[in-house]
Amino acid sequence: MTAGPETHDVVVIGGGPAGLAAALGARRAGAEDVLILERERELGGILRQCVHDGFGLFLYKESISGPEYAERLAEDAWREGVRTRTGAMVLDLTADRLLRVNSADGYRLIRARAVVLAMGCRERTREMIEIPGTRPAGVLTAGSAQHMVNLQNLRIGHDAVILGSGDIGLIMARRLTFEGMRVRGVFELMPWANGLERNVRQCLRDFDIPLELSSTVVEVRGRDRVSGVVVARVDEALRPIAGTEREVACDTLLLSVGLIPENELSRRAGIELSPLTGGALVDETLMTSVPGIFSCGNVLHIHDIADGASFEGFAAGRRAAEFLARGAGAAESRRVRIAPGENIRYVLPQAAQAGTEGLELNFRVTVPGRGRWVTVRGAASGALYFRKKFARLVPSEMLKIRIKRAVEEDVEVRCHG
């Protein structure tokens, strides 16, 4: 290519709740030239299709819809001098922060002094959970269905079964009911609902939609269009129990069976990923294993609310700006590791500079419980850094704790009786 790459101080990849906040965070911390690259035609990411309310309770202290939340953040970003480019998809990212970007206005190379990853996540598909049977039309992930119904005004079916009680599945159960579809039931593999308690109440119970726990779909039927699904109860090892199968007639199967951080670009840049979160390994500044590349929002780990992704975005943007201000070649200091222990699915960050004070940890438990202790202890010394009793702990809710004293050694987070 003839011309050299254009350059920017901070490039944020993704203009959803995390990316918009990251750009604002970077601007507010003094970065001059901040650019958001968003692959969709509009900013907002998945918020655009979330027409229900419940967004902004923490960030704006009121309940607004997804599009309103996105609009407020985007207006802040424009007002505060963030540059945005929509319809621009990053196809490649290198460890020295060279981006290949395609858009209708041109295919170009962009060099960034710092990068914030905010690409979000994608949905797990039928294939990833390996449901056998035929391959008819009418099997959709809940988020795709949400896009088709809310943004494209398309009628996706008449009778639906929803597999998985993730929040999008619950929201869609209510949405489809509003649109005149019959929702035959929501089936959940685990013995507990995966989505937020308020969504189980407001989206299922209020509409008499049955929720069957410890159940799954074991076969899809119908040659050209779904004609039904076979559901079965599962045992404690989550295996279908023979003899419990029954066919539920439907023409649509929606899947809300988990989200996967979309880290293909991170992989291309050689960023180390965590098998527990599916996102990058980060330190207390949300910096990945590649210097100058930060990560936030659902591409880092799956958040349960948009506000959480935004708060993380503000922090990542601020840290990216600080990284620039500090200049390259800052001295490498000793790092401590933060590991998940008993009944902790993951903890974030996974590492921190030794001696960090006021370290904030995000974590999720593996199984629900009441009246449990969460403790943080030195892996070698056994020294107690943090201890708190929680009245109620569920895997669907991310928790945040703050360790006041300086962490000088590797620590482990545990949740116990």
Added chain:
Amino acid sequence: MRPKIPVSAKSEPLPSAFDVVVVGGGVVGCAVLRELSRYGLRLLLLERESDLAEGISKGNSGVIHAGFNVPSGTLKARTNVEGLSRIYRLARELGVPHRRTGKLVVALADEDRPRLEELKAQGDRNGTPGLEIVDESGIRARAPRVRGRWALSSPHSGIISPYEFTIALAECALQNGARVLLETPLTAVDVRPEGFLLETPRGRFSARWVVNCAGLYSDEVAALAGIEDYRIYPYRGEYLITDKEAAAVLDIPVYPVPPRDDSFLGAHLTPTLEGHILLGPSSAYVEDKRDAATTRPVMDRLKAEAFLLVPELRRLLFIHAYAGLRPKLTDPQGRVKLADFIVEESRLRPRWVNLVGIESPGLTAAPALAARVIDIIGAREDLALRPDFRPDRPAVPKFALLDDDERVRRVAADRAWGEMVCRCEHVTRAEVTAAVRNPFGARSLDAVKRRTRCGMGRCQGGFCGPRLADILQAEGVPPEKISKRGSGSEMFYGRNKP
């Protein structure tokens, strides 16, 4: 009222009289059509489904076979080895992605070595070039992640996209004047002294010659002309596909020594050109010629056997499962033990040519089978080569495979190259609209997928599916006509709100 004439006839009205009508738009039918289009013949292909390659040709491994795994002296062996010598050039001429990867048949234990020797001897008899038995170091050199004691190495085996190849053959034929009708099943045949009168929902066509390449339905198509000689038994093969991160694990097809009994499926591992790995196929007779369901026990067995050969497959994600059907002439009861390809002019109905039982290695053999059809027709009448025959096709490049400079040029010339539709496979709007507007007018999501790879990636259409719905609407397809693979598989029931 005369039925509306679809797709390829949009530009000019379709004549009703043809020299040759090919029935079936799989790889064999399309190879026959393309070979026939070298001559000054009026040609028509009838396909019952909404796209080409919708039957056997889409549900196979896409392996270019070298001919060592078929019994010597058979038409299968001859057309396989002859097809091997033609298919690479043909793929280059047509601009179809392919790769001469080589292939390994692996024995996990010393006691299986004699089976490799037998295969090698058979291949040598058949004329398969370059076969050799290699030891553990030979396996490591060719496929470092594969476990095995001995292997038969076949350097000229390869991989190709079977549906891209099929579509390309038809596009070439089309460029040379052939006509193609999709969603046009043959429903009745009237045998006349001067030829055949073919009844379809799109009208009635006369043909001096009919070439029956109807795959799973070749027995039923022959029966329409009163030829009751054949019976096809559908034989299902299930597959699993990994994520594309698999390229580092395996880039050459690897088969275990062919199994002796049913306790072992003998699942094959086949890389795709994009870096996925296919596991399968399994083998089971089914009742219904369209029963392409996948089953839990087979999925589990495919994985267990594949992990034995390549332990590292365990860490890969599986992104898709599907099944294909093969047209067996051997029956489930085992009364017919061996069956060869059938390529013959009917004695009962002269000028009616049947290609029946074209299972593996039919993809590789297709160019040679097409040549056999030319021989049959050429034996009865003089075939004059057209001086203006074009061997290529108007191919649309894949954005994902272009270098930076070419991408810059394309986007500058046409903004549609700058609009990414499929984030997983990096497909642009330009490629999708080219597929929709191409001579076969891809109308279903699967048809777009096969031409562009849109929806084949790890999100399996989660993100690009809604975008394709928008693009198809922009191209004039109403929502209730957008289907997964043609009539009956509609995605939408119109709109929620007026």
